[in-house]
Amino acid sequence: MDVSIVIPTKNGGALFDEVLTMIDKQETEYEYEVICVDSGSTDDTVDIIKRHHCILKQIDKAEFGHGKTRNLGASLGTGEYIIFITQDALPYDTHWIQNFIDGMKSDPEIVGGFGKHYPYPDCNIFDKRDLTLLFQGYGTTNTIYQLEDKERYKNEEGYRHLLAFYSDNNSCMRRDIWEKYPYDDVNFAEDQIWAKKMIELGYKKLYCPYAGVYHSHNYELETYKQRFYDEYKGIYTIHQYVMVKDIPHLLVGYYRFVKNNLNYVNSLNMDAAEKKKWRKYAIKRDWYRFYSAYMAGKYYRSSKSKQEKMDQKFSQQLRQINQ
Numbered sequence: 259m260d261v262s263i264v265i266p267t268k269n270g271g272a273l274f275d276e277v278l279t280m281i282d283k284q285e286t287e288y289e290y291e292v293i294c295v296d297s298g299s300t301d302d303t304v305d306i307i308k309r310h311h312c313i314l315k316q317i318d319k320a321e322f323g324h325g326k327t328r329n330l331g332a333s334l335g336t337g338e339y340i341i342f343i344t345q346d347a348l349p350y351d352t353h354w355i356q357n358f359i360d361g362m363k364s365d366p367e368i369v370g371g372f373g374k375h376y377p378y379p380d381c382n383i384f385d386k387r388d389l390t391l392l393f394q395g396y397g398t399t400n401t402i403y404q405l406e407d408k409e410r411y412k413n414e415e416g417y418r419h420l421l422a423f424y425s426d427n428n429s430c431m432r433r434d435i436w437e438k439y440p441y442d443d444v445n446f447a448e449d450q451i452w453a454k455k456m457i458e459l460g461y462k463k464l465y466c467p468y469a470g471v472y473h474s475h476n477y478e479l480e481t482y483k484q485r486f487y488d489e490y491k492g493i494y495t496i497h498q499y500v501m502v503k504d505i506p507h508l509l510v511g512y513y514r515f516v517k518n519n520l521n522y523v524n525s526l527n528m529d530a531a532e533k534k535k536w537r538k539y540a541i542k543r544d545w546y547r548f549y550s551a552y553m554a555g556k557y558y559r560s561s562k563s564k565q566e567k568m569d570q571k572f573s574q575q576l577r578q579i580n581q
Contacts, residue, residue: 260288261355262335262433263343265312266327267296268319270303270345278310280349286356295331297322303345325441325448328426332440338433342426342449343471350376350470358430358469361400368402369456370431371464372424373471381474383526383536384519384543389474396423396465404462418497424453424463428471435461447492454496479539483546484574490554491573500555502548512548516540 263281267274281292292312296304298319307314313334317327332340339359343349354373362371374393377386403421410417426449439455441448453463477485493499502508519540523533550572557568 259291259336259338261290261339261341261359262332262337263290263292263341263355264328264331264335265292265294265343265345266322266324266331267294267299267303267307267345268322269299269301270306271301273348274303274345275306277343277345277348278306278312280352280354282310283352284349284355285352286359288355288359290355291335291337293331293334295327295334297327323443324426324445326443328448329436329440332433332436339430340433340436341430343429344427344473346475347375347427347471347473350374350472354469354471358466361464361466361469362430362432364400364464365402365462367404367462368432368464369435369461370424370429370453371466371469373428373430373465373469374467375425375427375473376470377474378472380476382476382539383523384540385474387522393467396467398467400468401465402462403457403465405457405460415497415499418454419499421457421463422450422454422496424449427473428469430464430466430469444495446488447495450492450496479542479546481574482543483550484572486547486550487554487572488574490551491557494554494558500558502552502555505552508548508552511551512545515548516544519544 265277270277278292284290292310293315294307294312295315295317296307297317304314304316315330315334317330321327328342331342339362341355341358358371358373362368375389377389381389405411405421407417411421429449431452435456439452442451444451456463490501493501502511520537523536523540526533526536528536553568553572557565560568
């Protein structure tokens with residue numbers, strides 16, 4: 259088997275059916291299998307998996323973990339390469355697998371790779387902008403990253419983040435490397451923790467813009483407060499980086515960030531009512547970003563009992579696991 263595609267699932271809905279349909283349509287010389295690890299779906303996700311003839315492993319929701327569940331899925335396959343995607347990541351075209359594996363094979367020192375993310379058509383204007391700019395920054399053709407400047411890596415925060423970026427929304431790794439270095443058993447950022455480790459061990463990672471997926475979210479605004487909290491906790495886990503250290507940093511950072519987004523809204527060609535809607539959206543969402551980053555920074559200075567209370571109040575990941 260050339261490729262094992264591993265997808266953790268829970269209540270994937272109609273979009274997940276589209277994802278599997280596009281995987282079924284792949285035009286590739288590589289033989290592939292699809293493995294789904296479902297953690298307690300209550301909709302028709304399991305029926306969808308069976309209808310597409312995927313390998314299915316069902317676990318209790320309490321057993322789910324971002325690292326260990328993906329490791330479980332990988333262990334059920336035999337592919338030389340393991341592609342990880344999420345249930346809402348829709349392959350961009352029918353050459354996704356072919357392009358990804360061709361890229362991975364272009365250099366024997368590449369151990370992992372990630373592909374481009376395209377925003378869905380209904381994506382909010384800020385994530386659409388940010389996703390586009392993020393992936394443009396990684397290159398317009400297959401680009402290989404490795405640790406070449408240890409002094410810069412030691413001293414420059416942005417360089418460390420660049421080299422560690424990796425996304426299991428659309429990633430690929432060699433099975434022989436996974437067997438030696440599986441994902442850590444963590445609840446968030448398993449992908450970037452792994453990539454950071456590989457980079458520091460001297461391996462190479464690939465960015466493959468030709469292996470894209472559609473992936474974006476339009477959460478309810480309140481949900482972003484939870485999402486940002488998990489995100490900035492993950493950044494600390496990876497880099498020991500605190501974005502918002504105290505209240506003055508919170509207020510100044512928020513002011514600068516929201517001012518930039520308001521200017522962006524004003525620059526767009528849309529009617530006054532639409533601009534008003536997005537200005538209100540930015541004011542609230544950007545506050546959640548900085549407040550949640552502040553709380554995530556406090557998390558690591560708090561007692562274990564306080565951390566548990568904070569997670570109960572703020573963590574989206576914990577809520578999804580317990581649903």
